[in-house]
Amino acid sequence: xxxxxxxxxxxxxxxxxxxxxxxxxxxxxxxxxxxxxxxxxxxxxxxxxxxxxxxxxxxxxxxxxxxxxxxxxxxxxxxxxxxxxxxxxxxxxxxxxxxxxxxxxxxxxxxxxxxxxxxxxxxxxxxxxxxxxxxxxxxxxxxxxxxxxxxxxxxxxxxxxxxxxxxxxxxxxxxxxxxxxxxxxxxxxxxxxxxxxxxxxxxxxxxxxxxxxxxxxxxxxxxxxxxxxxxxxxxxxxxxxxxxxxxxxxxxxxxxxxxxxxxxxxxxxxxxxxxxxxxxxxxxxxxxxxxxxxxxxxxxxxxxxxxxxxxxxxxxxxxxxxxxxxxxxxxxxxxxxxxxxxxxxxxxxxxxxxxxxxxxxxxxxxxxxxxxxxxxxxxxxxxxxxxxxxxxxxxxxxxxxxxxxxxxxxxxxxxxxxxxxxxxxxxxxxxxxxxxxxxxxxxxxxxxxxxxxxxxxxxxxxxxxxxxxxxxxxxxxxxxxxxxxxxxxxxxxxxxxxxxxxxxxxxxxxxxxxxxxxxxxxxxxxxxxxxxxxxxxxxxxxxxxxxxxxxxxxxxxxxxxxxxxxxxxxxxxxxxxxxxxxxxxxxxxxxxxxxxxxxxxxxxxxxxxxxxxxxxxxxxxxxxxxxxxxxxxxxxxxxxxxxxxxxxxx
Numbered sequence: 001x002x003x004x005x006x007x008x009x010x011x012x013x014x015x016x017x018x019x020x021x022x023x024x025x026x027x028x029x030x031x032x033x034x035x036x037x038x039x040x041x042x043x044x045x046x047x048x049x050x051x052x053x054x055x056x057x058x059x060x061x062x063x064x065x066x067x068x069x070x071x072x073x074x075x076x077x078x079x080x081x082x083x084x085x086x087x088x089x090x091x092x093x094x095x096x097x098x099x100x101x102x103x104x105x106x107x108x109x110x111x112x113x114x115x116x117x118x119x120x121x122x123x124x125x126x127x128x129x130x131x132x133x134x135x136x137x138x139x140x141x142x143x144x145x146x147x148x149x150x151x152x153x154x155x156x157x158x159x160x161x162x163x164x165x166x167x168x169x170x171x172x173x174x175x176x177x178x179x180x181x182x183x184x185x186x187x188x189x190x191x192x193x194x195x196x197x198x199x200x201x202x203x204x205x206x207x208x209x210x211x212x213x214x215x216x217x218x219x220x221x222x223x224x225x226x227x228x229x230x231x232x233x234x235x236x237x238x239x240x241x242x243x244x245x246x247x248x249x250x251x252x253x254x255x256x257x258x259x260x261x262x263x264x265x266x267x268x269x270x271x272x273x274x275x276x277x278x279x280x281x282x283x284x285x286x287x288x289x290x291x292x293x294x295x296x297x298x299x300x301x302x303x304x305x306x307x308x309x310x311x312x313x314x315x316x317x318x319x320x321x322x323x324x325x326x327x328x329x330x331x332x333x334x335x336x337x338x339x340x341x342x343x344x345x346x347x348x349x350x351x352x353x354x355x356x357x358x359x360x361x362x363x364x365x366x367x368x369x370x371x372x373x374x375x376x377x378x379x380x381x382x383x384x385x386x387x388x389x390x391x392x393x394x395x396x397x398x399x400x401x402x403x404x405x406x407x408x409x410x411x412x413x414x415x416x417x418x419x420x421x422x423x424x425x426x427x428x429x430x431x432x433x434x435x436x437x438x439x440x441x442x443x444x445x446x447x448x449x450x451x452x453x454x455x456x457x458x459x460x461x462x463x464x465x466x467x468x469x470x471x472x473x474x475x476x477x478x479x480x481x482x483x484x485x486x487x488x489x490x491x492x493x494x495x496x497x498x499x500x501x502x503x504x505x506x507x508x509x510x511x512x513x514x515x516x517x518x519x520x521x522x523x524x525x526x527x528x529x530x531x532x533x534x535x536x537x538x539x540x541x542x543x544x545x546x547x548x549x550x551x552x553x554x555x556x557x558x559x560x561x562x563x564x565x566x567x568x569x570x571x572x573x574x575x576x577x578x579x580x581x582x583x584x585x586x587x588x589x590x591x592x593x594x595x596x597x598x599x600x601x602x603x604x605x606x607x608x609x610x611x612x613x614x615x616x617x618x619x620x621x622x623x624x625x626x627x628x629x630x631x632x633x634x635x636x637x638x639x640x641x642x643x644x645x646x647x648x649x650x
Contacts, residue, residue, distance in 0.1 A: 002061070003028030003049040003508070004073040005160035006126055007169070008135045010151070010213055013042035020169055021045040027168045028161055031075075031508040037061050039071055043213060044128055044135070048073040051359070051511050063101045066094075069130045070108060074101045075161055076123030076145045077515065079253040084118060108136075116208060116223050120253075120522065122515070124203070126159055135211040141224045141521040142366070143192065143205030143496030146504055150200035151217055162505075163336035166200055167632070173199040178460035181595060185452065185621055186466035188340035188443045191497040193220070196337040196628070205496050224521070226491055228479040231529035239534060240548035246526060250517035251277040251362065259359035262287030264350055264514075265315070267303030269373070269542060269549070269558060270364025274517055276552040278362060279311035288313040289354040289361070291320050291346050293567075303557050310553075318353050320346055325577055332627035334505050339628075340443060340621040341498050342567050348506040355510040365499055366518035369490045370527040371542040372535035373562065376440055377483060381536065383436060384482040434474045437486050438467040441494070443617045451600045452618070469493060483532045491524075569616040574609055581605065581619060584626050593629055596622075 005024040007016050021038055025047035029036070032049030039046045039062040048061040062071045078084070081100035084107060089095070093106040100121075107115035108127055113136065122144035127136045137159060139147045149159040152171035159166070166172045177198040180190045192202045203209055207220040234242070251274060255261060263275050265288040278286045288308055292301035301317060308315035327345050335344070354361045368374050431439055439445060444452065446465065453461075473492045479485045507514045517523070527535075534544040546558045573581055584590075585601055601622065608615040 002051055002073075002075040003031030003161040003165070004075050004124065004126060004147075005047045005165035006073065006135075006158070007045040008157045008159075008211060008213075009043035009155065010157055010211070010215075010217065011155040012213060015042065016040050016045035018045075021047050024158070024160060024165045024168045025049060027164045030511060031161060033511050035060060037073075041130075046071055046073045046126065046128065051513060061101060063097075063099070063105060065105050065109060066096075070105055070127065072101060072105050072108075072125055072127045074104060074123065074125040075147075076121055076125070076140065077254075077513070078103060078119050078121040078123065079256070079520075080118075080120040113208060113210065120520070122519070124161065133212055137203055137209040137211070139203045139205055139207060141206040142491070142500070142519045142524065144500055144504070144516060144519055146501065147203040148195060148200055149203060149209065150195075150197070152199075157211055157217060163195060163197070163200060164632075167336070173197070175199070178457055179464050181457065182449065182453075182461055182464060183466045183469060184338050184340070184625070185444045185449050185618075186438075186442045187469075187493070187497065188617075188621060189497045189501065190337050191469045191493045205492075225476075225478070226488060226528050227525055228477075228484050228488065228528045230531070231526060236534065236544070236547070239530065240544055243527070243530075243544055244548040246520075246523050247273065247517060248277050248280070250520035250523050252281050253520075254362055254515040254517050255281065257360045260287065260357060261360040261362075262289060262314075262354060262358035263362040264288070264354065264364070265290045265304045265307060265313070266364070267300030267305075267307065267557070268364065268562070269546065269553075270367035270518060272303070272307045272364075272553055272557060273367075273545070273549050274362050274364050275307055275313060276311060276549070277517075279313065286311065286313045287358050288315045289350055289357070290315070290317045291350045291353065292317055293320055293346075303560070306557060307553065314357075316353060316357060318349065320349050325572060328623065329627055329631060332624060332631045334509055335501070335628075336632055337628065338621070338625040339501065340617075340624050341502055342569050342620055344502050344506060345567060347502055348509065351503075351507045351510050351512050351514075355512040358512070360513045360515060361507070363503065363514050363516050364518060365503060365514075365516040366495065366524070367542065367545065369487060369495050369499075370518065370524055371545050372483060372487065372532075373541040374490075375541075375562065376437075377486060377536055377541060378539050380437055380440060380486050381482050384433060387433070387436075433482065433485070434470050434489075435467055437489065438470050442466075443621055448618060452596055452604075454595055454597055457595050479528075481532050483536055484528070487528075487535075569620055570608075570614050573616050573619055574611065578609060581623060585619070585622055587626075589626050589629050590622070 005028060007021060018040060025036055025038060028049045032051045035050040037048045037060055046062045050061060062073050064071050078100035081103040084103050085095060088106045088110060091110055095102055104125060107118055111118065116138050123140045124145040124147035125138055137147060137149060139145065146161055147159065148163050148166055149157060150166050150172060152158050152169055153173060154171040158169050158172060175198045176196060177194060180194045180196045183194065184190050190196050192204045195202055203220055206224040207222050209220045211217060263278055263286055265271050265275050275286060275288055290301060290304040293299040327348055331344050470489050473489050477485055477488045479488045503514050530544065537543040549558060582605060585605060590596055591598055604615045604618055607613040608619055
């Protein structure tokens with residue numbers, strides 16, 4: 001796993017400042033502590049930090065073709081590179097190394113921009129073709145590996161694995177994007193393709209970007225999407241057998257490494273399945289790592305131990321204390337953007353533990369999105385059935401008016417299970433399908449964001465609402481049934497924007513490579529074609545996966561209540577974090593940035609501290625935003641800029 005960055009002159013062939021290029025590269029040293037490499041030529045600079053995993057002796061980058069007309073910097077792993085190497089040799093290509101990086105170079109020579117269609121793996125790369133005067137950026141289909149790019153004030157395009165590489169260049173503008181601020185406080189992260197800065201973007205998953213000097217920066221081009229095309233008819237038993245076989249193969253090809261390899265083991269279904277399948281193909285005990293919590297409400301250690309004993313793994317566990325919040329400021333620097341998923345803290349700790357023993361770890365990420373593991377899928381499909389049943393009786397306008405009024409009048413009950421929160425149900429039924437799902441997943445609802453934001457920020461938004469992110473994807477969705485539609489939305493937003501971002505930054509902070517078999521794009525495409533009832537049946541998510549795993553894992557693990565990898569935020573913010581929270585949120589950083597109504601911030605603090613309301617999600621979001629403003633945005637002590645008028649999407 002690696003870090004890549006670079007500079008490309010859009011205006012011509014000006015010399016690239018080697019010190020700036022080296023500074024950008026150094027900002028990513030944590031991603032690749034083993035080696036670093038630079039390449040410069042007129043109008044172009046490429047930089048690379050390497051974590052050696054495959055071809056330890058000769059996989060250095062930037063890597064070139066035979067006549068050095070093509071150069072590449074690459075972050076990721078191509079799992080079918082040996083098959084591609086054999087195929088390319090039949091076309092006459094000769095290889096100097098045994099690295100997957102060189103395979104991409106020859107694949108480009110053979111197939112050009114279509115080479116990405118042949119790659120099976122996780123990747124982000126920048127390839128320079130001098131003969132075509134073309135810089136080609138590409139990101140893997142599901143967004144496992146990140147890639148940022150932006151246009152600097154000096155007429156160059158900057159790119160990097162993390163935003164900090166772009167921010168290392170003094171010509172990179174740092175003005176906040178007000179639309180991104182709106183999206184962050186709705187989702188808890190900034191969804192692709194936007195970043196928190198107006199002039200920086202994320203290359204979306206499954207997209208490429210072809211940049212030429214003398215031409216405007218173009219829009220990214222999609223090369224893959226989740227199809228949701230129904231699979232050939234099969235019985236439940238046949239589908240379960242095929243699912244297990246496909247997952248076993250996805251695990252097997254991710255166990256190729258020349259360094260110590262292991263797995264995360266949380267005690268959940270997905271990570272337990274990966275460990276069970278690893279044990280079936282490994283000749284030595286699998287290294288497994290897990291984090292436990294003192295509070296039983298958040299502790300899955302018993303289930304992780306159960307799997308470790310069953311498969312004789314070399315298991316290592318560490319208990320994280322309930323007051324493990326010393327990472328707040330570190331995370332702000334790690335993520336470069338405000339990031340409100342509090343499970344980033346235990347994720348950081350489990351990566352820290354794993355790196356003490358392995359360089360590569362397999363994870364269970366992706367199973368919830370593809371196989372309907374989240375509780376919100378069950379709740380949404382139930383609400384959608386009610387909406388559909390009401391359509392003949394209550395036209396949409398009347399339904400919105402009736403249930404919208406009930407939702408406003410009914411008291412809020414944060415303490416109750418969601419199915420008993422009539423206010424939430426009424427508010428959901430008053431909306432259309434996409435808006436209802438957005439309402440269900442939002443950290444701060446529309447009304448709360450409107451009260452939180454300052455008049456200046458609201459004017460900058462010009463009526464923009466973060467639900468437009470989901471609407472844009474819903475319009476492009478090939479899915480037909482209600483469950484598949486929201487799975488598609490999560491695969492496009494929550495998975496890359498939250499889950500994969502969290503794991504990438506936490507793992508690369510420790511120079512640990514994480515591989516996710518359940519995110520194999522061939523497996524994801526096949527799972528998308530399963531009938532909805534094979535994913536969610538009678539309220540049971542991952543129905544088919546659990547059925548397939550019954551010979552490998554006990555029912556007590558497969559059919560227990562999902563816990564999630566969370567921390568006790570509400571208690572922290574009323575207890576050990578209360579004083580720090582008050583100091584940070586009422587300090588000068590938020591007050592001077594001009595983004596928030598500080599009277600409303602005080603109200604949130606007071607009502608949460610009193611126990612009258614649970615405002616842990618908005619308060620944590622504000623705390624992480626404040627930490628971002630202090631640690632990432634300031635340059636030479638300057639305050640954050642007041643947001644400019646809203647920009648249209650590229």
